[in-house]
Amino acid sequence: MxxxxxxxxxxxxxxxxxxxxxAFRSISAAVETAAVDRLGAxxxxxxxxxxxxxxxxxxxxxxxxxxxSTSTDGSxxxxxxxxxxxxxxxxxxFTLLGRALVELLNCTVVSAAYRLAPERPFPAAAEDAWDTTxxxxxxxPDGSDLAAGFLxxxxxxxxxxxxxxxxxxxxxxxxPPLTGQFLSLPLIFSSxxxxxxxxxxxxxxxxxxxxxxxxxxxSLHAILARYNPTLTSPFFSPINSPNVHxxxxxxxxxxxxxxxxxxxxxxxxxxxxxxxxxxxxxxGFPHGWWxxxxxxxxxxxxxxxxxxxxxxxxxxxxxxxxxxxxxxxGVE
Numbered sequence: 001m002x003x004x005x006x007x008x009x010x011x012x013x014x015x016x017x018x019x020x021x022x023a024f025r026s027i028s029a030a031v032e033t034a035a036v037d038r039l040g041a042x043x044x045x046x047x048x049x050x051x052x053x054x055x056x057x058x059x060x061x062x063x064x065x066x067x068x069s070t071s072t073d074g075s076x077x078x079x080x081x082x083x084x085x086x087x088x089x090x091x092x093x094f095t096l097l098g099r100a101l102v103e104l105l106n107c108t109v110v111s112a113a114y115r116l117a118p119e120r121p122f123p124a125a126a127e128d129a130w131d132t133t134x135x136x137x138x139x140x141p142d143g144s145d146l147a148a149g150f151l152x153x154x155x156x157x158x159x160x161x162x163x164x165x166x167x168x169x170x171x172x173x174x175x176p177p178l179t180g181q182f183l184s185l186p187l188i189f190s191s192x193x194x195x196x197x198x199x200x201x202x203x204x205x206x207x208x209x210x211x212x213x214x215x216x217x218x219s220l221h222a223i224l225a226r227y228n229p230t231l232t233s234p235f236f237s238p239i240n241s242p243n244v245h246x247x248x249x250x251x252x253x254x255x256x257x258x259x260x261x262x263x264x265x266x267x268x269x270x271x272x273x274x275x276x277x278x279x280x281x282x283x284g285f286p287h288g289w290w291x292x293x294x295x296x297x298x299x300x301x302x303x304x305x306x307x308x309x310x311x312x313x314x315x316x317x318x319x320x321x322x323x324x325x326x327x328x329x330g331v332e
Contacts, residue, residue, distance in 0.1 A: 001213075001256065002284035008293050009213055017215055019222035021087060021118065028088035031291060036095050038294070045069055046102040048095075051141070053112065055131045063132070064091035065141055066098035066109040075108045076149025076314055077140055078121050078193075079133055081165075083156030083185070083288065085124050085223035088115045093155075093291075100307050100327050104318050107310070108144035110136060114161065121329035122229040122236065129161040130235075131166055137174055145203055146176045149314045153182030156259075156288060157223070160187040163266075166246040180248040180313035185288055186304065188262040190224060194231060199268055205260040212256045215287035220258050244269065248276045250309035254303070255283035278312060303327040 001009075018024050028089040042048050052060040055274040068075060070231045078101055082093040091111035114128035115130045133152060140146055152169075154162035168174075189195050210217040229236040238244060248271055253263035260281070267279035282302065290299035304323040311318045 001286075002298060004296050004298055005285060005289055005293065008296060012293075014213070016213060017085075017219040019219055021226065024085070025088045028084055032090060032092050035291075035294060036092050039095055039099070042066075042099055043103065046099060048098075051110070052327075053132050053135050055128055056091040059115070061113040061115070061128055061132065062091065063110045064095070064098070064110040066102045066107075066111070067141060067143055068102055068106060068108075071143050072106055073145070074148040075106050075144050076151065077136065077144040077146055077180075078109045078149075078151045078153060078310060079136055079159045079162075080109060080111045081114065081129055081152070081154035082111065083154065083158045085290075086122075086227040087159045087223065088116065089158075096129075096303060096327060097306055100303070101310060102306055104323060105110045105311055105314065105316055107149075107314075108141050108198035110138070110141065118226040122227050123233065125157070126161055126164050126235040127163050131222070133165045133169065133178075134174065137176060145232075149180070150176060150178050151180045151182060151310065151313055152178060153184070153310070155184040157187060157227075159183040159185055162186075162212065163188060163238045163246070164235055166249075167241045167244065168234065170246060171234070171241055171243065178247050180250070181246055182250050182306070182310055183266075184252040185254060185257060185259055186251065186263050186288070187259055187265065188237055188239060188266045190229075190231065190237075190262070194237055195265060196239070196269060199265045202268070203261045203265050205262075206258050209256055209258045209260060212254075212258060212286045214289060214292060215257060215259070216255070217258055239266070245273050246270070248313055249278070250313055251277070251279045252305065252309070253279065253281050254287050254289065255281060256285060257287040259287065270302060278309065280309070286330060300327050
């Protein structure tokens, strides 16, 4: 385990994410609220607003929109889906990243909600994510320019949704097309059953990484039980498409995470199929540690890597010192 994380856990003893949904939601809400409170008000260079997005059944999901405060040319659109095991979380989760992408890369960012399990099990979240992306393709926020870039991204369960949407966009010929996907801690396979045979020997983290201090194997099993997906559906995994070939891809994985090899092996599959792909592996770190340990130097680095990864997807560089300064604001 990384020494900085080990020291934090020694002085801040905690249990892995609970399997009980009430406790899981309570912890998630407290973490999100504390994170937004630490950040404070946005800078004058950006605006934040809320946007209702219609779903196929008429339901309106709420998205949080981050935009430059003054109109600028060529503002790419980045659509993000929050993490939380398909059962917790909200668009507020990406407040730090959303602000950084606006200020450092001139992006317009939509952090979108989706309906949660177990009240709305599979495929509700995936359908909502697809409906959101379709809607934004034809109704982008004012000031955004999809010709400058049109990305989907997410963390953990949200990365699963982003990966599903990115492949559906290819299969269903979304117009305009997506230009990239950002997947942090993605759930792609969930079992060796879905892993292409050529890569199956590489898929070991579900059996070796059973004691991740944040996401243990029991908590992952509880997540899948609540979501109750059809494993062979393209709305559960992009690997179920007959033509797996999403756009340019940036992936983050954590070395102690049971889902480590979901991201690593998916990256291998994409490279074999000619997709330009970058995978960053944080050896010795647990699942999404930066959310629960935001004050650590390594946490700031991981969020900074997200900004740089999105910049890579857009073909836009960003200076490292600017990234560190921006993602460190408001973080103790």
